[in-house]
Amino acid sequence: MKHRLTPAILAGVLALAxxxxxxxxxxxxxxxxxxxKAFVREMVPHHEMAVDMAxxxxxxxxxxxxxxxxxxxxxxxNAEIATMKTIAKRLGVKAEAMPMNGTMSDQMMSxxxxxxxxxDDSGMMMNMDALHGAxxxxxxxxxxxxxxxxxxxxxxxxxxxxxxxSSLRKIATGIxxxxxxxxGEMNSWRKSWYGKTSPAGxxxxx
Numbered sequence: 001m002k003h004r005l006t007p008a009i010l011a012g013v014l015a016l017a018x019x020x021x022x023x024x025x026x027x028x029x030x031x032x033x034x035x036x037k038a039f040v041r042e043m044v045p046h047h048e049m050a051v052d053m054a055x056x057x058x059x060x061x062x063x064x065x066x067x068x069x070x071x072x073x074x075x076x077x078n079a080e081i082a083t084m085k086t087i088a089k090r091l092g093v094k095a096e097a098m099p100m101n102g103t104m105s106d107q108m109m110s111x112x113x114x115x116x117x118x119x120d121d122s123g124m125m126m127n128m129d130a131l132h133g134a135x136x137x138x139x140x141x142x143x144x145x146x147x148x149x150x151x152x153x154x155x156x157x158x159x160x161x162x163x164x165x166s167s168l169r170k171i172a173t174g175i176x177x178x179x180x181x182x183x184g185e186m187n188s189w190r191k192s193w194y195g196k197t198s199p200a201g202x203x204x205x206x
Contacts, residue, residue, distance in 0.1 A: 031164045031165060031166075032091050032163075032164055032165045032168075033162070033163065033164050034114055035114060035115065035158060035159060035162040035163045035164075036091065036159070036163045036164060036165040036168050037091055037093045037111075038110075038111035038112075038114040038115050039111075039115060039155060039156075039158065039159040039163060039168055039172070040084050040087055040088045040091065040093065040095065040165075040168055041088065041093055041094070041095055041096050041107065041108075041111050042096060042108060042111045042112065042115070042122075042124075042155065043080075043084060043152070043155060043156075043171075043175075044081055044084050044085060044088070044095035044096065045095065045096045045097060045098040045099065045108075045124070046122070046123070046124060046148075046151065046152055046155065047077040047078075047080055047081050047084075047152075048081065048098045049098055049099075049123075049124060049126075049128065049148060050073055050077050050145070050148055050149075050152075051073065051074055051077050051078055051081070052098075052128060053070075053128070053131055053141065053144060053145060053148070054069075054070040054071075054073040054074045054077075054145075055070070055074060056070075056131055056132070056141075057069075057070035057137075057138075057141050058070045058071055058074065060137045061137060061138055061141065062136065062137060062138050063138050063189065063193070065185075065189055066138045066141060066142075066189070069182065069185065069186070070141075073145075073182075076178065080171055080174075080175075083167070083171065084168075084171065087165065087167050087168060091165070096108055096111075099124055104119060104124065104125075108124075115154075115155050115158040115159075116158055117151065117154045117155055117158060121150070121151060121154055121204075122151040122154070122155065123147045123148035123149070123150055123151025123152065124148075124151060126144060126147070126148070130144070131144060136194070138189075138193065139190065139193070139194050142186045142187075142189065142190045142198055143190075143198050143199065143200060145182075145186060146183055146186055146187070146198045146200040146201075146202075147200040149179040149180075149182060149183050150183070150200065150201070150203070150204045152175050152179050153175065153176050153179055153180060153203065153204055154204055155172075155175075156171075156172035156173075156175040156176045157172070157176060157206060159172040160172050160173065160176070180203045183202055183203050184202070184203070186198065187202055
C-alpha cells in the first residue's frame, strides 16, 4: 500500500529536519577559529583588488594572453568573493573594505598578524593608480599582479596551516594551486615579451 505525502506529513518531516540542519550549521561555525575569521575578512578585499586590476587589463591589455588571464581572474575571484561573503556572515564577521592607495585599517593589520603575513608580503600595499595609463601596460600588470598573487598564496597557506573551517580551507587550496599556475604563466610571458621575468620573483616558498 502506497502512502501519500500529504501537506501535514510533509510539514512534519521538514520540522524534524530543521533542528538537524541548524545543529549542523552551528557545529560548522563553532569549528571556525581566529585564523578563519582573519582569512575571510582579508581575502575578500584582496580579491577585490585583483578584480579591479584584471578589469583594467581586460580593456587595456595588449596581448591576448593578458586579456584572457584577466577574464579568468574576474570570473573566478568574483565567484569566490560571493562565497566568502556568505561564509563571513555565517561566522559573524564583516569583510574589510578594500584598502585605498595602500592605507590599511587597524583590523587589517591585526588580521595579517594573525595570518603571520607582513603588510608588504600581503600584496595589498600597492598604489592601484599606477596601473592607469602604464606603458607598456602588460609588463606593469604582470609586475603588480604577481606580488598580489604571492600575497594571496601566503594568506591561503596560513589558512591551510591553522584554519578549521572546511569551506575556507577548500577556497585556500584552490588559491594556492590556481594562483601559483598563473604566476608561472605571467613570468613566462614577461620573459618572452620583455626579456626578463618579474622582479617580484615567482611562487613564494612554503
